[in-house]
Amino acid sequence: ETGVTQSPTHLIKTRGQQVTLRCSSQSGHNTVSWYQQALGQGPQFIFQYYREEENGRGNFPPRFSGLQFPNYSSELNVNALELDDSALYLCASSSGLAGGIDTQYFGPGTRLTVL
């Protein structure tokens, strides 16, 4: 167990709706990264938050947005849901070593189904 938790575990939405997914980082970690994993694919980087600021973004449209809170937990928000947004959404936390490279530890994911 990594200590990274995500909620909810599963979620079903319809096209056009909005969704908020939540992640609690591992104790001592100040960096949270979000990934989307479609069925049969590797995770795709969405964005990363470091000390409440966005610290890099992948090739996802603006309707994917996020937040990080002072306790370093994070939210991923997706507006105007599309069928292709159906995927496993993974959150990973890391210690954010300044100038260094540190390991990202993943939570169990939230399975989002868009109908």
Added chain:
Amino acid sequence: GESVGLHLPTLSVQEGDNSIINCAYSNSASDYFIWYKQESGKGPQFIIDIRSNMDKRQGQRVTVLLNKTVKHLSLQIAATQPGDSAVYFCAENRGGGSNYKLTFGKGTLLTVNP
């Protein structure tokens, strides 16, 4: 773009055999590489990592080899056990030293036969 679907490379081994899972990466600027194991319905689990200034690193029953000349990474699992059955992903840090953006390969499905 990437192909879509469930066509993962697969590796089937007998319990007790050694397994070798290979991965090719494309960015010569990548300086950090990680292997993750993902069981069905779970998030990726960290196995082992290696930095670009090394060519080999060993863990418990696992070894990662890095060949920067041909941009190739491999994961060796000794005495493979049924619990090792999972999808294995290699990931590279393409941030040129930045902490963000792990880029994952397609994954290899390892099946261990008892």
